[in-house]
Amino acid sequence: KNQVEQSPQSLIILEGKNCTLQCNYTVSPFSNLRWYKQDTGRGPVSLTIMTFSENTKSNGRYTATLDADTKQSSLHITASQLSDSASYICVVSYLLGGSYIPTFGRGTSLIVHP
Amino acid sequence: EAGVTQSPTHLIKTRGQQATLRCSPISGHTSVYWYQQALGLGLQFLLWYDEGEERNRGNFPPRFSGRQFPNYSSELNVNALELEDSALYLCASSLGVDGELFFGEGSRLTVL
Numbered sequence: 001k002n003q004v005e006q007s008p009q010s011l012i013i014l015e016g017k018n019c020t021l022q023c024n025y026t027v028s029p030f031s032n033l034r035w036y037k038q039d040t041g042r043g044p045v046s047l048t049i050m051t052f053s054e055n056t057k058s059n060g061r062y063t064a065t066l067d068a069d070t071k072q073s074s075l076h077i078t079a080s081q082l083s084d085s086a087s088y089i090c091v092v093s094y095l096l097g098g099s100y101i102p103t104f105g106r107g108t109s110l111i112v113h114p
Numbered sequence: 115e116a117g118v119t120q121s122p123t124h125l126i127k128t129r130g131q132q133a134t135l136r137c138s139p140i141s142g143h144t145s146v147y148w149y150q151q152a153l154g155l156g157l158q159f160l161l162w163y164d165e166g167e168e169r170n171r172g173n174f175p176p177r178f179s180g181r182q183f184p185n186y187s188s189e190l191n192v193n194a195l196e197l198e199d200s201a202l203y204l205c206a207s208s209l210g211v212d213g214e215l216f217f218g219e220g221s222r223l224t225v226l
Contacts, residue, residue: 031213032212032213034213034214041202041220041222042219042220043118043204043206043217043218043219043220044157044204044215044217045217046214046215049212049214089156089157091215093213098210099145099164099169099210100208100210100212100213101170102213102215104149104156104157104159105156106155106156107156
């Protein structure tokens, strides 16, 4: 069964600190992995995409890693800001009949305190 | 370029009533997805439409239904509303390239 597990479920950090969110998946065959950021009451927005051949990708203060062998990904946030408070969702997709089928994790809720 | 738009933003209904939610995808996107997000929970897949046809549906009862119109806009219908249907309903569209989903801001359904 295709599954995406995220940890921790929630995280509280102080402004300026770094943090790392984890994503483990069993989706097969793997096509790509995306991290989305969802502000409270808003729709999710894509932060970064990882394909099989990529190990690390950065988007500003966000750095995603992928280990396709162990089926794990992480999202590292550097020098956190209050605006980073949101839910971070890991989505792993596989290809079926030419269409990408996404499997969503339940998300990690991050709260950044001043 | 306009993003995914959803209407209404908020909707209040009572048990047993019907709700209709609408979604307009980004121009050129042919796939539309519907998700339910109950308070504090993750996104639960409801329905996927592509080129006017239902391609897949999640583990929801038949009272959740929808359709996609020739202009690729979509509507989600929820019949015989129950209290637990209260949630944020998110619509997303996709061009089908690398699977990126573009989400609307959602419709907040409250069932009293």
